[in-house]
Amino acid sequence: MNCLWCYNEIIPEITWTNLFQLDKPKPVCNSCADKLEQLQGDRCIKCSRQTDAEICSDCQWWKANQETDPLEFNYSVFAYNELMQEIIAKWKYRGDYALCGIFKTYLEDAFQERFSKLKREIVVVPIPLSKERAKERGFNQAKALAEFLPTKCTDILLRKHGEKQSKKTRMERIDTENPFILENPINKPVILVDDIYTTGTTLRHAADLLKNQGCPAIYGLTLIRG
Amino acid sequence: MPSNVNAPFNLKELSIQYDGKLLLRKEILLDEPVFQQLLSSNYLTERKSIIRKNLKFQCQRCGNQTAYLFAKIPCQLCHHTHVYCRKCIEMGRVSECEMLYYWTGPTPKWLRHAHPCSWQGQLTSVQRQAAERIVAAIRNKESELLVWAVCGAGKTEMLFLGITEALQHGKRICLATPRADVVRELLPRLQKAFSTVSIQALHGGSGDKHGTAQLMLATTHQLLRYQNAFDVIIIDEIDAFPYHADPSLPFASNRAKKAESTTIYLTATPRKQQKELIRRKKLSHIFVPIRFHGQPLPVPKKILSHGLKRDLHNHLPPAAFLKWVNVRKNPNRQLLIFVPSILLAEKIKPVLAIKLKKAGVLKSKEKLQSVHASDPDRESKVQAFRERDTFILITTTILERGVTFPSVDVAIFDAGHDVFDEAALVQIAGRAGRSPNDPTGEVLFFHNGKTEAMVQAIDSIKSMNKRGGFSK
């Protein structure tokens, strides 16, 4: 096996605990794994941001500006550090699809830790790309992540084509009209999956639609808290 | 060629744009109807981008056949799951369901320039000999020639006659070099030397240039987008990373040249493999043993420094270095210090600054800087050293080649470390004594036990000096 990121060969360590049953092959070498920064310690209960406060200032702002927040909470796994930025650039923008394999076990663990106790009928919905963007990229990164989770995954959202989010300022992003269309309303709780949580606008637009059409509870699971 | 008045495109322009390229559909900036028309009239021809060869895949853009450098993608374009190449992904993804396209329409006629060279300088007699050998190789369409020129021989100038010869005969030329830094540095020099010729530079950060000039300057990686394009390819630093270690690059340069063409290899430190080819007379070569200023290469001194590993582990300079730095023959020379790792380059800097300021070697701590490959200020720091704003520069092997400072002494901390192989040591030693005003310089290998590489590097420098006619 070679590390998915640096290509160095991964030599499985044999210890007393795995002597008779070898561990599953790891997607990245220890040195690369060490450079990934998992979020930990005190975090905002709403958005996963690392902070001393129970609810961070961003989320206070959401609370003050929306009658009801359609999103129960968002849970993110990683900080957007240097290595993560490089991985995302190569994965999403260069199109090296296989790199999502790096995140599989981390997402499975996050699901176990934060979502497995929620209702069993919970359904995973990836944040979609517009048709144009999907054609350009060849794959939807959110869907690749969603499919790692041990529960039903369904594509019920569509995205209208529009300008790139990243070109807008925070206020512009928050004020924009809802870019999504809900194809099939759903009456089971939903986990929305996306790669990066930045302002939370994208997840909340999707959550709004779902909630208004009868979805009982919407959660977010994102790879990175930007 | 009969001009097609009704065509929605200009064939001549298209031929200049696409002849000699090997591109993915997304790299061809044409509307679908025009693109389809070119395909159906056989002006463009497609080929598979990934082929299966005895149970193995091969990427047709980069030649990759390594199993772990292919992966599967559930593709939203064709709605199948198939392989793509991870090896050349930085240049845009090559997927099994996509084709590569190349031009099979009328070939462009490149200009015959009567007097393309505007360079006013003079070649030394040794340089002229090499330059004329290059001209002959191009004129006689010899397939390969290796130019082995010592560090500081002035190899760029030696190419001017050959480039002139090629331009006079309407040939297309590419000068490929491993690093974008060097492409950026060479472009203005070539533009000055060939002021009437269209020249373009291509590297990872050069934006969407078309790569359509008669004289191209490119990083070796950019050759991955060419096929059957050049009459003359000059490959700089063939012994260096990445050309030396990445089989994609010889694969690409081999494809980028025309069937009848000349490839010129440049090196100051040929590898065993090339020396062996020379010895067996399988590769013609010309050796340039003398620097352009006519002085011999500085011969490095090995300095045993007890406790070197321990000192460096504690981010302290080797004790022997601190002794030497106070008794340098020419204390006005700037000092270039090579270290084996980025971490050490960063950690040793503050300690060294304090010690050298105390010793009176440095006027202020700011006069000492460190630089490495992932340093965002890399370019400006190198520039500051070049302008003598910085007196001492600590660096990793990124400055081992391609850069010239007029008057420096060179020290290597832990010269026995694996990163310093024979070629690296010879190149590093070659940083000293580059200027005719200060053609010497001290080169010191601080070590805690001499290595094969150190001994061979010194032998090799001595033997080059001997071949250059210097007795000692």
Ligand SMILES: [Zn+2]
């Ligand atoms: Zn790795």
Ligand SMILES: [Zn+2]
């Ligand atoms: Zn929050």
Ligand SMILES: [Zn+2]
């Ligand atoms: Zn490839």
Ligand SMILES: [Zn+2]
């Ligand atoms: Zn496909």
